[in-house]
Amino acid sequence: MSADVIVIGGGVAGFSAATALADAGARVLVLEARPGLGGRATAFTDPETGERVDNGQHILMGCYTDTLRLLERIGASDRVRWQAGLALTMIDQRGHQSVLKLPPMPSRLHLLGGVLAWDALSWTERLSILRIGAELGPPKGGHHSGTAAMWRPALAGPSRETVREWLTRHGQAPRLCELFWEPLALAALNQSIDQAAASYFVTVLTQMFGPDPAAASLVIPAVPLDELYAEPARAWLEHRGHEVRVNAQAKVAIAGERVTGVHVRGEHIPAPVVISTVPWHGLAGLFETLPPALAATIANASATASLPIVTVNLWFDRPVMHEALVGLPGRAFQWVFDRRAIVGGSGSHLSLISSGADAIVSMTNEALVGTALGDVRAALPAARTATFRKGLAVREKRSTFSIAPDAPPRPQTETAIGGLLLAGDWVDTGLPATIESAAVSGHRAANLITTKFTKTETTKHAKHY
Numbered sequence: 001m002s003a004d005v006i007v008i009g010g011g012v013a014g015f016s017a018a019t020a021l022a023d024a025g026a027r028v029l030v031l032e033a034r035p036g037l038g039g040r041a042t043a044f045t046d047p048e049t050g051e052r053v054d055n056g057q058h059i060l061m062g063c064y065t066d067t068l069r070l071l072e073r074i075g076a077s078d079r080v081r082w083q084a085g086l087a088l089t090m091i092d093q094r095g096h097q098s099v100l101k102l103p104p105m106p107s108r109l110h111l112l113g114g115v116l117a118w119d120a121l122s123w124t125e126r127l128s129i130l131r132i133g134a135e136l137g138p139p140k141g142g143h144h145s146g147t148a149a150m151w152r153p154a155l156a157g158p159s160r161e162t163v164r165e166w167l168t169r170h171g172q173a174p175r176l177c178e179l180f181w182e183p184l185a186l187a188a189l190n191q192s193i194d195q196a197a198a199s200y201f202v203t204v205l206t207q208m209f210g211p212d213p214a215a216a217s218l219v220i221p222a223v224p225l226d227e228l229y230a231e232p233a234r235a236w237l238e239h240r241g242h243e244v245r246v247n248a249q250a251k252v253a254i255a256g257e258r259v260t261g262v263h264v265r266g267e268h269i270p271a272p273v274v275i276s277t278v279p280w281h282g283l284a285g286l287f288e289t290l291p292p293a294l295a296a297t298i299a300n301a302s303a304t305a306s307l308p309i310v311t312v313n314l315w316f317d318r319p320v321m322h323e324a325l326v327g328l329p330g331r332a333f334q335w336v337f338d339r340r341a342i343v344g345g346s347g348s349h350l351s352l353i354s355s356g357a358d359a360i361v362s363m364t365n366e367a368l369v370g371t372a373l374g375d376v377r378a379a380l381p382a383a384r385t386a387t388f389r390k391g392l393a394v395r396e397k398r399s400t401f402s403i404a405p406d407a408p409p410r411p412q413t414e415t416a417i418g419g420l421l422l423a424g425d426w427v428d429t430g431l432p433a434t435i436e437s438a439a440v441s442g443h444r445a446a447n448l449i450t451t452k453f454t455k456t457e458t459t460k461h462a463k464h465y
Helices: 012-023 065-073 109-116 123-127 147-155 163-169 174-189 198-208 225-239 292-303 339-343 365-379 381-385 435-450 455-464
Strands: 005-008 028-031 043-045 052-054 080-082 087-091 097-101 218-221 243-245 250-255 258-264 267-270 273-276 306-316 325-327 335-338 348-355 388-401 420-422
Touching: 005 012, 005 250, 005 258, 012 028, 012 065, 012 225, 012 435, 028 225, 043 225, 052 225, 065 225, 065 435, 087 174, 097 109, 097 174, 109 123, 123 174, 163 174, 163 198, 174 198, 174 348, 225 243, 258 273, 273 435, 306 365, 335 339, 335 365, 339 348, 348 365, 365 381, 365 388, 420 435
Parallel strands: 005 028, 005 273, 028 243, 087 325, 273 420
Antiparallel strands: 043 052, 080 218, 087 097, 250 258, 258 267, 306 348, 306 388, 325 335, 335 348
16 A cells, blocks of 8 residues: 555544545545554553553643644544633642632733632732733733734743742742742643743743633543544544554665665655654654654754653542642642542542652652652542542653753754654643643644645645645
């Protein structure tokens, strides 16, 4: 067989690219090396309970426009639940519970109003938000020229500035940082605020608190992750005559400095365009012999540090939470999700997330479960009397990549090899390692191909890309 475009990788980036290309008229083949689809955003079946368990709880935001566009394209928009505005229940280390809720006001004002009404903080601590808020006004002339311009006065700073340095420079109260800024930054960046570059946090804030108030809304998957997008995308593609293969380890075939297709288990599949969505640590493995034209790209990818996320699932004999999501600032696990409230069911299944989990990723499974159980019982009184039934730890040691100021540069979508494009959350989208970055990268790769031709010409002329 042959294809107009071969997409290597069946995750968010791969399916964003593949479905966009198919929609434009190209013949697409998706190759996934693993037995299952979803990449680093997938699920597995727990053998003891039979439940589908995510390899890490993910949440989306209303500002994830490319991710939501993918879900709409494949008919999966009904598989997420929108929260009306941003409302976060936080339980601090002293056990004090409070709710940060953004009021129904225009964007930016809703952030200021929510923090100023937040009873977890003293008035002095709340007012420190104004040191950022005062700088969020429109550019000179009184007209907003775009989301980034709206934030630019507050967010400009040294290119090597860390998130903590940025927060300190803007006079944010330590407790406001502890309860809001730090958990938000760690969840979005998966890296300590002492290490992560502030520029990426700037981008996250630009998206969340842009012109549309709904951009800050939480959008929570209501089904296991592979059922959210991977399986619907496969069905969508196959229904339209495209092919998705699993257990298909691919090697990129190159003649001169141009792609000729891929090799899969001794079979050569010709194609004029190949989109690789493998992660940074897998790029070198796509080639039998490393092409000299990609030496710098592969060297930078290989030098990029990987960061872990640890998820611990806990089962109890009765419900112990009333909310779908609770923040646990200052603890080993920063967020706890009630899977019962998210995906339904009668059992009590909690999922605890530790982002930037370098300090705990090497702990034994028993120690991880014990740490998570301790965090839950310290925060949730009902968990102290409920019977603990089972714990399951999941490590993703290479879940994301470092975005420290001195990290190697991220690659562009087009490469020095003709017909070879890169996608994936680690490609230079300007975003941190999020599902949205992956979706943006996939759409960007597809757009580079399809914008050269009309929809009816894409299949006919893709070979000339």
